[in-house]
Amino acid sequence: MDGDDAPAPAGRAKGAFTVTNQLGLHARAAAQFVNIANRFESEIMVRKGREAANGKSIMGVLMLAAAAGSVIEIEAEGRDAGEAVRRIGALIDGRFGEGQ
């Protein structure tokens, strides 16, 4: 998104986000999550507690069963890792466009 940013070196990025939309990571929200994740080259893992899932698989993300209030960790590895974590984080913080 930010054109001024210098190209990030291959690497890792990580972030923890709280799911605050009403229904949690339900089908529609998970679909948005995965659609964004798939725009990036990096490998993306999502963790909730001890569970981990491939962030590019809707079934995986759904299986985490992240209800409202749960904290999920996103870990990306690859050339665009930093941007991937930022964009997915923004989606979660923006409540997946549901309400407010």
Next chain:
Amino acid sequence: MTSRLKPRGERIRGIGVGGGIAAGTAYVLNRRLNTIPRRRLRADDAAAEKSRLLWAVEASVRQFDEARARLPVKDPGMLSDIVEAYRMMIADPTLVNRAAAVVERDLINAEWAIEREVERLKEAFEHAEDVYLVERRTDLDHIAGRVLRNLMGVAEPPPFDPQKPGIVVAHNLSPADIVGFVKHKVIAFATDVGGPASHSAILARSLGIPAVIGTGSVSEKTAQGEEIVIDGTHGDVWLHPDAAAREKLLARGERYRTLMESLSGEAALPMKTADHKELTVMANVEFTEEVDSAKRHGARGVGLLRTEYLFVNRRRAPAEEEHFRAYQQVAAKMAPYPVTIRTLDVGGDKIGGPFRTWREPNPALGMRAIRFCLKEKHVFIPQIRGILRASSHGRVRLLVPMISSVEEAVETKRLVSDVMEQFERDGIPYDRDIEIGCMIEVPAAAITADLLAKEFDFFSIGTNDLIQYTLAVDRGNDRVAHLFQPFHPAVLRLIKNTVDVARHFGIGVAVCGEMASAPIPFLLLLGAGIREFSMYPQAIPFIRHTARCTTVASARQLFEAVMEARNPAEASHIAEEFLGQHFPEVCQL
């Protein structure tokens, strides 16, 4: 002229969603795939079976894509997003790869493999914490159903000419059924089950077609291929109507369409009767997203915010913070108009989690709603705290369901004032003047309204439960569903008593049941003295129009005339005659 209202044919009543009227050939959908074929394979057939599986998956993905492309651009139910999520779930290699591996390893047919893998995925959801298990699991069933239909070759064979408009009649419908809907010319549908917030209702609103849901038995009574009429405005399904009846209904539908087009710009206007009496119209809401739609349709507040979704199928009851966040959002969005938050209205048997093992021999008469909350205070107190905290972010009212005695009222209020005291001590902001009301839905409450009026700031009449409890009829039971009669003299008398008492004590009284959202029952309630109505958002424009065509005085006359009736049939007859004479504009719709 008076026969105008009574077309000939058999009428089945339900809840109208997606107003308007449509006539067409009934296609009774048998959605139950109870016999999934199970076959063992020879090793050299495995490869062919795997490609059959992949073909069915690809076909399903394509069908969802096609369906989505044909959805109307205006999609209030966000059906398109749900369909997209389903498409992605099927396309996700997790399910396909696992099923394919099972075909190869265990040498079983594709249907069986899908069935088995979906069960395993469902189990995984079950072990997850705090999740809307039911919703997710039914999502999996829906997508599996689509693949199975393709495998089994039962994908929507229409018994009617696909060029001719058809009406789908089913026990229940899911968003996945959209595939069949857009493939053929489905112009309306009817189901046995479902309420105004169900998937079926979303389907109707997203597609903008008339539908009648929650009829109890339409899928059993309708013959395959017969001509039927769906009246989504009044919530009626007409079986074998004669030609004259059909024509009358369709003309009514045409007038409805014209009217709705002319009403779309009026949401900002107050709701008034022809004699300029201003009425309050609010929305029944479950999810935060619905608030926007409520406002768009002209709601001046939320008359009923359901909170059950916060509790259902979770390991633990929701914490105060979660309650607060949910309510605060709705309150802030709706401000300055009020948001009426109803506390938990189900029992432990519906919540699951720690109450998973509860068995209720008769849930409607069991440990539910306020009874449950007063017993399990650790579940109730966080909700009260969340509501009170939200009350500083807008205008919040607290509504207690299923009150049947003054003791329950007193105990509930004591819990609320305990929380208030703590808030005062801890300096937590809340609205000190928050109104506390009770649902009038148990006959005991309606009869002793004078005692309850001293305890509460307002009443909200829940007509569905009031009818069910007064007439001892379970509407979900086909054998007695026809006895669920809003116009029963006993129901009308209880409503009348509640309104009179509220007036006498100077407290508010509203109706938040389905009765408020259909024209004739609405006029009856207006005539009984109700001035505040809450309904699902999409019903508001039409009810606003109904109000404008009437006067309070004639609605009162109507109510008095109907109160003279000895039975519901007579009451219906009187109401329809009266309307024909006094409010031809309403009858014509």
